[in-house]
Amino acid sequence: MSAVVNESGGTAYNPFAQSGFSEQHIKVYGKTGSTQEPDCAWFAGFAEDSAGRSIAIAVVVEGGQHGSSDAAP
Known part of the structure; x- marks a missing residue:
């Protein structure tokens, strides 16, 4: 979880x-993700x-495409 946020x-x-x-x-520290349908x-x-x-x-963006750009930070 550290590398997701803190490492290039x-x-x-x-x-x-x-x-x-x-x-x-x-x-x-965190983890990004996405789902399909929906x-x-x-x-x-x-x-x-x-x-x-x-x-x-925890953040969930309905209709979002990518956890890194739509839900964080």
């Missing part, structure tokens, strides 16, 4: 690299701040 080549790397989360000392895009993951507080998230 990860499916959500580009959207998160431009999001500003790293500047706020927030670590984000078309949906999704992103699921969690984030943790420098104090160790964390939150889990």
Whole structure:
């Protein structure tokens, strides 16, 4: 889940690299995906701040094509 968001080549790397989360000392981990019939895009993951507080998230975009561009960040 770390590589998806934090490593070049990860499916959500580009959207998160431009999001500003790293500047706020927030670590984000996640997974992107999509479905067919019906078309949906999704992103699921969690984030943790420098104090160790964390939150889990899941986003589903009905009619979306790609989790990386439609559902994240």
